[in-house]
Amino acid sequence: MNHRLSLPPGQGLNDVVSLTQALVRIDSSNPDLGLDSGAGETAIADFISQWLQTRDIECYRIEPTKGRPSVVGVVRGSGGGRSLMFNGHTDTVSLSTYDGDALSAEIQDNKIYGRGSADMKSGLAAAMIALATAKSLNLKGDVILAAVADEEMASIGTEQVLQAGWQANAAIVAEPTEMSIINAHKxxxxxxxxxxxxxxxxxxxxxxxxxxxxxxxxxxxxxxxxxxxxxxxxxxxxxxxxxxxxxxxxxxxxxxxxxxxxxxxxxxxxxxxxxxxxxxxxxxxxxxxxxxxxxxxxxxxxxxxxxxxSPFGVASDHSFVKLVAEHATVVTGATPQIKGETYWTDMALLADKGIFGVIWGPKGYGLHAAEEWVEIESIQHLVDAFVRIESEFCK
CATH class of the missing domain: 3.30.70.360 (Alpha-Beta Plaits)
Structure with missing residues (x-):
């Protein structure tokens, strides 16, 4: 198992770039994909748990399937407000299909490279920063992070988080969408x-x-x-x-x-x-x-x-979709495209339990390919927008 961190989780790693790099440097390849024996999510779940606990954020480990843990972090509101869940998967596809050092997390031309940099450790890092920021916002509603296992195979992580009773009024799944807002998929x-x-x-x-x-x-x-x-x-x-x-x-x-x-x-x-x-x-x-x-x-x-x-769909004029689009426009300076996609995500599992939401994440390329990267500016925009969204939705 390769678990290369530039800093211990309690020191630094308070910005989305360094946190993304730290997550990419952890081998969390899914062991059930069949290409090779993946490391699984234990090391990355340990890291996320320590990162949350160091910041005095409530942290829960969910592991009905041994060796396949998910982590839930929650910043409690004062009460009476709406709750928001950020959902991101910790697993990646195989490292063996990557051309070069899959865990390098190197920066070139304002891009972070490595397996999972786009899919989806950068979106997960943005959600972690937004969760930590929520502590200082005096919100009425809860902000929840679900860092889940196994999305690349059977999505047992999100299923098990829901089975454990975690709910929210809305959710954002931070998969890489090139900053488009995905409101439906097959x-x-x-x-x-x-x-x-x-x-x-x-x-x-x-x-x-x-x-x-x-x-x-x-x-x-x-x-x-x-x-x-x-x-x-x-x-x-x-x-x-x-x-x-x-x-x-x-x-x-x-x-x-x-x-x-x-x-x-x-x-x-x-x-x-x-x-x-x-x-x-x-x-x-x-x-x-x-x-x-x-x-x-x-x-x-x-x-x-x-x-x-199940397929997933929420109306493009839904109030939450409009809220995300509004803050995306302010942060990026461009009106995001709202569209459907052919792929499947964990958002469908959340929607099946009555949690409406969207898939919205950074500009990332090379998903499952020989080279993968994410654009740094897009994940910085994502953090800013996430904080604005939680500030308004959970106020």
């Missing part, structure tokens, strides 16, 4: 279709049923469904997030070339938009399987539901 659902065949020697077609060949009929129907989803979305005249989509990501079947395979499993990803629900999506797939069972001799298959996450 959800996703994973399904598994298991096509059954009959095993037999390759010379005995009279005895065997080829599960892989039968699966081909289903793949054709998935392609047709994808086209229908696109057409339906265009007809509705709402291009904001792009069309819902479906594709077959993985297909597995067969043991050797000279045998008829008795099974074939197709893993399907369905990207969803606000207004769609899991029951209707599953029924769409069940209808395809029933049709093929009727029409294709020897076709037998079953459907399993896997992992799913």
């Amino acid at each position: 959800g996703l659902a994973v399904f598994y279709v298991e096509v059954s065949g009959v095993a037999a020697h390759g010379s005995r077609p009279d005895l065997g049923i080829d599960a892989i060949c039968k699966a081909g009929y289903f793949l054709v129907e998935i392609d047709r469904l994808s086209q229908r989803l696109e057409l339906r979305w265009l007809e509705q005249g709402n291009p904001k997030l792009g069309a819902p989509s479906i594709h077959a990501g993985v297909i597995k079947g067969g043991a050797e070339v000279n045998s008829y395979p008795d099974s074939c499993t197709i893993s399907i990803e369905r990207r969803t938009v606000p207004g769609e629900n899991l029951v209707e999506i599953q029924e769409e797939l069940e209808q395809i399987l029933r049709k093929l069972t009727r029409e294709v001799p020897g076709f037998t298959a079953g459907l399993r539901t896997g992992f799913s996450r």
